[in-house]
Amino acid sequence: MDIQHLPNDLNIDTESEVQIFDYHITSPSVKNKVMLKKNAFSFLLEGTKELITQDKTTAINNDAFLLIKSGNCLMTENLSETNTYQSILLFFDDEILLKFSQKNKLTTTVNSNSKPYEIFQYDDYILHFVKSLIKIKEYNNSLQRSLLQTKFEEILTYLIHKNGTEFLNNILTYQDSQKRHFTEVIESNKLNNLTIQELSFLCNMSISTFKRNFEQHYQTSPIKWFQEKRLEYSAYLLSNKKKRPVDIYYEVGFESLSSFTQAFKIKYNTTPKQFQLSK
Secondary structure, eight states: OOOEEETTTSSSOTTSSEEEEEEEESSOEEEEEEEESSEEEEEEEESEEEEEOSSOEEEEOTTEEEEEOSEEEEEEEEOOTTSOEEEEEEEEOHHHHHHHHHHTTOOOOOOTTOOSEEEEEOOHHHHHHHHHHHHHTTSOHHHHHHHHHHHHHHHHHHHHHHHOSHHHHHHHHOOOOHHHHHHHHHHHTTTTTOOHHHHHHHTTOOHHHHHHHHHHHHSSOHHHHHHHHHHHHHHHHHHTSOOOHHHHTTTTTOSSHHHHHHHHHHHHSSOHHHHHHTO
């Protein structure tokens, strides 16, 4: 699937510092490649969302919403029981966030454990806030721009009151060296069954560059490395969790029980069932 560049690919006012988009779909989407050019609030209203970033994976229902740092991610969007997915997207760049911090004399500190998103739970105030955002879309562009800047400051002020300023530090200071970024993508997704194409996208690399960097760092191919990690995890599930081979082969990245059994026997010189019985 093509990469979505957001908000650039949306038919919205590109001159505004804060931009809004009412996102509806009636067919589920799986692991869409999304390149966020701006930070975004994603106010989920219908359905569920899974977000995979370079070192984090999360899933939310429509009782929560996200604040996402600009960058590459994979998004899966599942429909509600009424076969609908809806989220209100509020886009903004770092510049307006810095202006807000300076205006309110907020102190930014570097957090080594910062992450590329924050999850917040809805309450009555936030639900009313989202309804007001939807109403703003009825007005002309000039009025929308003024109201959205006010609403942007409103939501930040409220979230800071409830949660403190740490989430702002995460968004403003989330940076990594290329090497650390690369290894975090690999280590955090070793059991996620992502394709090489999806992993290279999260690393912001071409497939050929990704493979070359991988082999230089891990001294083996991606296919061999990921299979080794998943077989090691399967051994843990068999011995410690007492799970049956038939229940875990797909979970650890194999399309059939027979292919899992064959790979397991090559690594451990025994079948998964015999391995489990010996423990």
